[in-house]
Amino acid sequence: MMRRGAWVLAAALSCLPSLVCAADAPPLDVVLKPHQTAGKVDYVDVRMTVAHPDAAAGATLVHMPLIVASIPTQRYDGDALHARDATGDLPLSIKDEPPTPFLSYRDWQAGRATSGDVTFTYRAVPRAVNEKTRNGPLFDLREEAGGLDGAGFTFIAPPVAKTPYRIHLHWDLSDMPAGSRGIWSFGEGDVTTVRPAEELATTFYYAGPVKSYPADSGDRFHMYWLSNPPFDVVDAAKMIDKLFAYVSNFFHDGDESYRVFIRKNPYATGGGTALTRSFLFAYGTSRELPAGGLEGLIAHEMVHNWPTLDGDHADTSWYTEGTAEYYSVLLSLRAGLSSPQEFLKRINQRADDYYTNPLQTLSNHDAEKIYWKDARAGHVPYGRGWMYLASTDAKIRAKSGGKHSLDDIVLAFAARTQRGETVTVDDWQNAVAAELGPQARTNFADMIAGKMLVPPPDTFAPCFRRVAAKEYPQELGFDVDAYMAAPRIIKNIVPGSAAQKAGLQEGDVVLDGPDVSDPSFKYEKPIALKVNRGGKTLSFTFRARGKPITGYRWVRNPRVSDSQCKL
16 A cells, blocks of 8 residues: 555556557556665565466576676575466576676576466665765665665566566555655556566666655656755756756657656765666765756756667667767757857867777777776767767758758657667668768768767857867776776886876786776876885876877857857
8 A cells, every 4th residue: 555645646558659558468567565674775575476478387487687787686596586376386497698798687487387377576675885886877776865766677577578568566665654655767656557578677666755846746757856965956857847848849759757866876976877768867975966967967868768779789879879968968958958158068078078088999899898897988989979970960951951950860760769660770871871872871880980080160050160179088008907906906007108107117006096987087187096016105196198189179159149059
């Protein structure tokens, strides 16, 4: 039963694109029961009933990752995950699939043929984190301020069947204080929706003494928090509400809701992660908002709801991250949430990030191999995709005399995706070639191969002018893997690098230094290291940058007024 203070949302059981109608979808019932001891959530019991899976002996029934984007999950080793059907206890065997760069799946297979409905039960424990916990995607299940938050990826094992289910999610808050609330990405309280079972994993869960904006449950946009953030959360929510209205209208979105959840980190850094129709934002102990502010971060993650391509992450991340980077900046300007001056600051920051990333010359597939190990590789599709899309937009506008733009292709793709169609990289190349001719295919091949891009002179015209600029690529000056390993060692020093000139030597044992694998690490700031050399503690400070190269940035055209900067 729901505790007082919570309300119930029942999603309309209409036929979503590419899905079957509610009447034809088999039921999938999920009950989440968080438990609180001494004011803290210490576990959440999960009970999931799958209607008549009719699985043969040895068939995989449910699965979940062991690692997802470097974040550990609940695992459910041994007999932690239990199954029962009409016959009684259902024995399960565990099979771990070969790991991939993003997900390492564990499968639970039926020990015999199933009979009738199958009910799975297991207990998830919030992950223990502290000031030394490495930052990463915000997937892990955590306790916070008497509540919990996290993504289904790390604690829910959904059925592997690809057919849609009529999912009914119920929060049992009987072991929580009065007034506690349970929220899912698709709604608060009891939610019923027709969707693939995998969306139990690709969504967020939030429960406890939750505060929210707005009070009206009928609105499409909602923001939730447990701890009080170090900023005016209501003002932020109003801004994001306006942003969502503009962005969702641009992408011709339907009437589905969108939810933003807030998490407090016990370490300095923050960040954000987008999943289906929702976004989890975290702030750290430094109390600093990310570059570009909260609006810039959430705009990026919000855009992720619409532009997608079907295919492997290595082949498509330039598009998903590139469109999020490009449209988060552009639509914020169009919506009046940022000024031309702020727009200029943001595009120059992205240009700097692109030209100073020493791994930007890796091919898409080579960058993917170390995507989750090295933050610089993780940034490759962001900068590369942004620069390529901005350049492509300028070329399309010039070739069509201003009649067409990148918007035409991206919106057409988004509409096809919303209808349930598959859109691929080949579709992208065909669409751009139709606008620009055969040279577009060569430009695309150069981009995915890692060739440094030069934006056309009229990119972002007429408000801004492209100019050449001296850029300094990031260069740590020694092996990143050895530096981040245990013990941390200075190895393979680059001759003539700033690190060598500062006095670091081969074999120095690092006692203290920044986590350069953290996506929030800033190379433009001096790096301070303490090392042990022959029993002595030595300190060094240097700037981790290499020889200058020619990059590009933009300056304001003073002859064009702000009112003309619509782009």
